[in-house]
Amino acid sequence: MVGGTDRVRQPAALIRLLLGLAAICLTLLLADYAQATAGGMDADIAQGVDLIPRAVSRIAGALSTAALLLVPAVAGARLLLGHDRRRGRQQVADGLLAATVAYGLCVALDLWIDGAAPASLLDALTHPLPDGPGHTEPVYGYLAPVLAFLIAAGARDRHRPRVAFALSGVAGLLSGYAGPLSLLLGLLIGATVAHGTLYAVGVPDPRPRPAALALSLRQVGLRPRTITPSGPDRYLVGQDDGRPDLDVLLLDRQALVAALFQRVWRRLRLRTAPHPRVLRSLRTGLEHEALVSYAAVAAGVRTRRVVASAELGPDAALVAYEHVPGRTLGLLADEELTEELLADVWAQFKLLQTRRISHRALVPEAVLVAECGAVHLVDLADGDIAASDLVLRADVAQLLTTLALRTGAERAVGSGVAALGPAAVGAALPLLQPIALARRTRADLKQQPELLDAIRAEVLRTRPQAAVRDVRLERLRPRTLLAVVGGVVAGCLLLPQFFTTDHNPIATLAGADPGWMTLAVLAATASHGAATVGFVGFVPERVNLWHATLAQVAGCFVKIVSPGGVGGIALNTRFLQRSGIPTPQALSSVGVGQLLGLILHLLQLGAFVYLLGNDPGSELDALPTLVGGLAGAAVLLSLAAAVPPARRWLGARLRPLTSEVLPRLLDLARSPARLSAGIAGQLLVSLCLVACLYCCAQAVDSRPSFASVAVVLLVGNAVGSAAPTPGGAGWIELTLPRMLVATAAMDSGSAVAAVVLYRLLTFLLPVLPGWAAFAWLQRRKAL
Numbered sequence: 001m002v003g004g005t006d007r008v009r010q011p012a013a014l015i016r017l018l019l020g021l022a023a024i025c026l027t028l029l030l031a032d033y034a035q036a037t038a039g040g041m042d043a044d045i046a047q048g049v050d051l052i053p054r055a056v057s058r059i060a061g062a063l064s065t066a067a068l069l070l071v072p073a074v075a076g077a078r079l080l081l082g083h084d085r086r087r088g089r090q091q092v093a094d095g096l097l098a099a100t101v102a103y104g105l106c107v108a109l110d111l112w113i114d115g116a117a118p119a120s121l122l123d124a125l126t127h128p129l130p131d132g133p134g135h136t137e138p139v140y141g142y143l144a145p146v147l148a149f150l151i152a153a154g155a156r157d158r159h160r161p162r163v164a165f166a167l168s169g170v171a172g173l174l175s176g177y178a179g180p181l182s183l184l185l186g187l188l189i190g191a192t193v194a195h196g197t198l199y200a201v202g203v204p205d206p207r208p209r210p211a212a213l214a215l216s217l218r219q220v221g222l223r224p225r226t227i228t229p230s231g232p233d234r235y236l237v238g239q240d241d242g243r244p245d246l247d248v249l250l251l252d253r254q255a256l257v258a259a260l261f262q263r264v265w266r267r268l269r270l271r272t273a274p275h276p277r278v279l280r281s282l283r284t285g286l287e288h289e290a291l292v293s294y295a296a297v298a299a300g301v302r303t304r305r306v307v308a309s310a311e312l313g314p315d316a317a318l319v320a321y322e323h324v325p326g327r328t329l330g331l332l333a334d335e336e337l338t339e340e341l342l343a344d345v346w347a348q349f350k351l352l353q354t355r356r357i358s359h360r361a362l363v364p365e366a367v368l369v370a371e372c373g374a375v376h377l378v379d380l381a382d383g384d385i386a387a388s389d390l391v392l393r394a395d396v397a398q399l400l401t402t403l404a405l406r407t408g409a410e411r412a413v414g415s416g417v418a419a420l421g422p423a424a425v426g427a428a429l430p431l432l433q434p435i436a437l438a439r440r441t442r443a444d445l446k447q448q449p450e451l452l453d454a455i456r457a458e459v460l461r462t463r464p465q466a467a468v469r470d471v472r473l474e475r476l477r478p479r480t481l482l483a484v485v486g487g488v489v490a491g492c493l494l495l496p497q498f499f500t501t502d503h504n505p506i507a508t509l510a511g512a513d514p515g516w517m518t519l520a521v522l523a524a525t526a527s528h529g530a531a532t533v534g535f536v537g538f539v540p541e542r543v544n545l546w547h548a549t550l551a552q553v554a555g556c557f558v559k560i561v562s563p564g565g566v567g568g569i570a571l572n573t574r575f576l577q578r579s580g581i582p583t584p585q586a587l588s589s590v591g592v593g594q595l596l597g598l599i600l601h602l603l604q605l606g607a608f609v610y611l612l613g614n615d616p617g618s619e620l621d622a623l624p625t626l627v628g629g630l631a632g633a634a635v636l637l638s639l640a641a642a643v644p645p646a647r648r649w650l651g652a653r654l655r656p657l658t659s660e661v662l663p664r665l666l667d668l669a670r671s672p673a674r675l676s677a678g679i680a681g682q683l684l685v686s687l688c689l690v691a692c693l694y695c696c697a698q699a700v701d702s703r704p705s706f707a708s709v710a711v712v713l714l715v716g717n718a719v720g721s722a723a724p725t726p727g728g729a730g731w732i733e734l735t736l737p738r739m740l741v742a743t744a745a746m747d748s749g750s751a752v753a754a755v756v757l758y759r760l761l762t763f764l765l766p767v768l769p770g771w772a773a774f775a776w777l778q779r780r781k782a783l
Contacts, residue, residue, distance in 0.1 A: 020188055031181050098151070098153075101193050103141065106144050113126075113138040125139075152198055210227040216318060217237065220320075223239045225238045233251075236323065246321065247324075249319045249321070250312075289380070298355075301351045302374055332406075341375065342412075346399075348375050348376070349362075355385075357387065360394075362395060363440045367402070398437055403415070404455050413458040413459055434452070513699045513700075520691075524688070534593065534684070534685055535548060535572060536677075537678020538674075550777055553770050554771075555572075557767055558570075560729075576589060593678065600682050604683070608714065609711055693755075697754040704740065708740075711739075
């Protein structure tokens with residue numbers, strides 16, 4: 001709530017704000033990349049302007065500008081002199097704030113494009129003035145403040161402002177003081193700022209008042225006497241003439257849009273998610289809720305009956321139910337949760353299951369116990385008819401968890417088995433996972449984290465043959481979406497490098513030296529053997545060396561489906577488990593390898609920085625770099641140790657190191673030969689990869705020093721490990737060429753070509769043999 005109880009923030013304004021920002025960014029990108037098109041439009045318009053006398057175009061521009069500036073003045077006067085002057089003053093204040101911000105943003109954008117932006121963007125958005133030196137403004141600043149005022153003040157639905165905008169835009173084009181893209185930017189900035197202002201300060205609450213509710217209820221034949229709020233968007237309505245009370249649920253567009261992101265995301269992510277009805281009209285949502293309620297009543301389920309439904313204008317609707325006096329499951333005392341009550345809950349639920357009606361929201365508030373003791377299942381708005389088996393089983397898992405939170409796992413499962421049978425309850429076991437449960441239930445489970453395991457154990461006790469492996473409910477994982485977004489961003493930044501006119505990397509790659517390319521292939525191949533030595537060297541137990549080598553090759557396939565080094569860690573851990581090594585020891589061995597690999601990585605980086613700093617042809621000063629890095633790390637550790645939350649967080653992260661990794665490292669110290677082999681393997685992996693990139697640079701006719709290539713690759717691999725994309729794709733290709741240009745004195749085209757060749761040999765080509773090795777190990781039960 002903003003500015004009092006009568007103002008709310010509407011999610012629709014936030015959505016329009018984000019869309020407007022995206023449109024502005026897209027317009028600037030298109031202007032930069034499509035300079036020829038923008039220049040052609042300006043040239044065509046300039047030819048048309050030359051046919052119009054200058055005096056006529058100037059008079060038309062002056063008149064249209066005056067008319068445009070009169071529009072907000074007239075709109076503001078109407079609002080101030082209207083029947084609701086208090087609300088009119090609020091709207092005018094909102095409009096003035098939006099207009100001020102829009103004008104300031106236009107000025108700031110003009111200054112940035114004139115000063116700091118690429119010259120190509122300035123050329124695309126401006127053209128020379130028709131009657132003097134200089135150029136036009138990148139953003140046509142007259143439109144943005146006026147449009148922002150009209151939208152924020154709520155006066156944008158009249159036809160006269162549209163005519164004034166059209167005349168002003170045409171006059172700006174004909175007079176030569178504006179271009180098409182500058183006009184578009186002015187309109188986008190005005191609309192975006194207006195919606196941002198409306199979201200920041202809020203708008204008058206659009207939901208209907210009790211008087212409007214009473215009028216709508218009378219229009220459908222009801223007799224409302226009193227209207228009392230009973231919850232968010234819920235009202236208890238008392239009627240005249242002894243008629244039963246009503247529970248009225250208000251459906252407004254604001255609530256629907258508020259759930260847009262959550263429901264669409266769940267629909268994309270989960271196989272059991274409801275259809276995103278927030279994208280439908282209010283009438284469709286109204287019809288769906290009534291349909292599910294009627295279906296439940298027809299199935300014999302005790303629930304609140306729909307008495308009436310009605311629309312309240314274009315932005316709201318209501319559904320009126322018969323009021324059932326009682327308390328929800330969450331308000332009952334523990335002694336009231338009798339076996340008879342649980343049996344009645346399951347009996348009503350079984351009626352839904354028999355008719356294949358899903359509820360989807362069986363939280364405690366959805367189980368209403370009437371004053372007579374009868375159980376009613378309410379709040380069916382998210383339900384579906386003709387539901388799939390997966391959704392029906394998810395409902396069973398949800399109700400099991402809801403009841404177990406109040407009565408314990410034994411009573412919940414026992415009552416469920418008595419009502420549905422052990423087969424139906426056992427079929428829900430694979431869906432007994434937090435992601436399949438309601439948000440309210442997931443929050444309650446944080447207070448009882450062992451409850452789901454207790455329910456599983458109780459179900460298996462009654463039905464030992466039940467499947468225990470969780471069903472995969474996720475269509476799209478968050479890390480997959482993050483990887484896709486990261487790859488797209490990195491690709492957009494990398495793609496322009498392939499279309500440079502100077503030192504084209506494609507042409508450079510086509511003329512690569514085959515001898516150096518052969519050496520690069522050998523270095524890339526040798527890195528897999530070095531990785532095998534570095535892996536088995538930290539495992540005291542005996543493992544199959546051939547299988548271990550194939551596991552490292554299989555890691556090339558796993559990298560394309562997991563960010564950073566996560567896939568390799570999981571693969572190596574699984575391989576050790578399959579080799580008969582207990583899970584704690586397997587995790588410790590992989591942890592030792594990761595820890596020493598990090599230390600060796602930093603030591604190699606420091607050594608090569610030192611060598612590069614001592615190179616007479618290098619401008620890199622090694623000592624300040626090393627000292628500065630060590631000092632920065634010391635400061636960060638000191639700050640973390642001084643702040644209690646940071647100290648606890650750091651201690652939690654380091655606890656596995658002291659409890660698992662260090663004891664394993666002490667065991668390895670008893671076998672110096674194996675430990676030395678592991679350290680040597682870790683060092684050789686990095687050196688082989690450095691040699692591969694160095695040979696690739698030599699193959700494209702560049703002569704960087706080995707130390708400079710090593711520094712670039714070691715830093716670039718660290719960036720790739722932190723990147724959200726699989727194998728650091730996109731980010732490594734973006735980082736390494738820039739560093740080669742800055743550190744190794746390579747030209748841009750050769751640097752990109754060398755990196756592309758390196759990634760081809762170490763990331764893309766090994767995928768197919770990695771997949772073959774992965775499949776072979778799986779068939780041999782080694783993974």
